[in-house]
Amino acid sequence: MTLQRSDGWALPGNRWDLLADFEPDSPPSISVIVAHYEQPSQLARTLRALDRQRHPAELLEIIVVDDGSREPPQVPGHVHLIRQDDLGFRLAAARNRGAAAARNDVLVFLDADTAPEPDYLRRLSRLPALTWDAVTVGRRRHADLTPLDPAADVELEGPRHLLPHPAWLADAYGASGDLLRVDSRSYRYVIGAVIACTQRFFAETGGFDESFTRYGGEDWEWAYRAWLNGAVLAHVPDAVAWHDGPDSAGRGDSLAGKNDEAIRLAELIPVPSSRGRGLPSTRADIAVTVPTGDLSAGQRFITLDSMLAAVPGAAVVEADGGFASETRAATDGDAGAAERLDPARLDPARLDRVRFDRVRLDVIVERAVRVEPGSLDDALAAIDGDAFSEVIIRATDGEMLIRVASRRARSRLDRWGGDARLPTLDLTAAGIQRLSEEPDVEAYLGGW
Incomplete structure (x- = not known):
């Protein structure tokens, strides 16, 4: 249309x-x-x-x-x-x-x-x-x-x-x-x-x-x-x-x-096959947001740790809009800036803006979860192909666990309104465990 x-x-x-x-x-x-x-x-x-x-x-x-x-x-x-x-x-x-x-x-x-x-x-x-x-x-x-x-x-x-x-x-x-x-x-x-x-x-x-x-x-x-x-x-x-x-x-x-x-x-350009494979990039490709309230320390730890392990190139954004602290050197995001930025002399808010100025996808975690490696691959691939604006991952009972949203699609929606809207894809969680109770962090880390 x-x-x-x-x-x-x-x-x-x-x-x-x-x-x-x-x-x-x-x-x-x-x-x-x-x-x-x-x-x-x-x-x-x-x-x-x-x-x-x-x-x-x-x-x-x-x-x-x-x-x-x-x-x-x-x-x-x-x-x-x-x-x-x-x-x-x-x-x-x-x-x-x-x-x-x-x-x-x-x-x-x-x-x-x-x-x-x-x-x-x-x-x-x-x-x-x-x-x-x-x-x-x-x-x-x-x-x-x-x-x-x-x-x-x-x-x-x-x-x-x-x-x-x-x-x-x-x-x-x-x-x-x-x-x-x-x-x-x-x-x-x-x-x-x-x-x-x-x-x-x-x-x-x-x-x-x-x-x-x-x-x-x-x-x-x-x-x-x-x-x-x-x-x-x-x-x-x-x-x-x-x-x-x-x-x-x-x-x-x-x-x-x-x-x-x-x-x-x-x-x-911090996307897969462009960024380094092991060396950390100064810029985040994917911004992960987790709830700030109603999570125990153990739930929050496993949610963040498993998510970042499953999504290379991601960085955490606090749900209140603040950015997670970063101390690595960053390159200025403004076109025309030639010098490297010294993090020791950089305002934290400025560093965070540079860190997140090339975000491609937002992963919004709605519930405490444990994410197995590879379990988000289908969702990330679907939204990168420009066919969907958002992917919603649900538990088998229909509860929303995770949303993956495209910044590119959001830019087009902001520009053109609903005339440029892409559909939303619903997927059922596979390899994503809802953490309804207090988890055992030691067992998670030890792999038992």
Whole structure:
């Protein structure tokens, strides 16, 4: 079900397919933000490709943000040029500066070495124009364009000089139905050089994290926050842009560099298969809330201990809204913060905000329970797949024991109201024991 409102179409979950046959009533206004550094020939090709777009010129703004090239790039008079000092690799900052200067409704981010085909803007902007919290990613193809005249038509020359594409990315788009089916790891398929979203939604996310000062990762970190904030993710395969040169795997980028990126993202994206396996993250993936009253010390201990053992990546939130004490160093959650925070000099409330600023799921414990390892796996998997907003786990007599709620679904509900509501799944407890009487903590710990 979809419902058209004055500010766009409300969709349940990630169901962009419900708008597959719709077009905006009128073309949206678009600001294209092109990030550049020492790429004059590639920039010339990309700007010519933008001038050939099948989109009304009066609704198109082109902004080039130069990340400190030795000489300013040459751009036509209708292109807005912004320059920033060469203080290292500052792609995130460049994109943010371009977005801040943009005057139009839809933002399209390109890199100077990525030239779009003539229908690119029209196709990539369709969904954001229909529903303002959509984030679309185009199809980035690879070709050896460097020897060619920048005035050559990329849609003709790209296929003639084709380079291998990353098979893992194509496989992921195929398996997910072009990101129709998403989960907490789908951020990996959002490529910063070919994305679009509305100015309004970009502002909601806080922009790219400017603490990224080395190549790679800033797009995935932003995409995860966008997904967490309820973005409708969609791959648009017929919105094609040509990257001059091979994919990073074809360039032989250093493994050490990729490791630096993965380690940085492990701190910022605390979901399974992104965070460390044993090393504790500075951020909680799941917030566990337990009742503060009517629990004995033994009931509370076993409830918390068994829950945290069953749900790696979780942290405890006090039921009165206060956060459990943490003393580890944390990275600032605000986009643009570059330094590590010193917990010895950090206000506890500030530390807790950082600790809980990427929470994906809330687990609300309604009764004292003992949770066996693996007994929550089905509930967590069901809600991560974007099909349900909440999972309720009940005892065999129907009493509610645990609720698992999606922060992403809550963001969409807050934004669109009941028009974006997802169903609730009811499950019967298996491996979850209600602690109605005083438990034996020693026996629990000893395993007898």
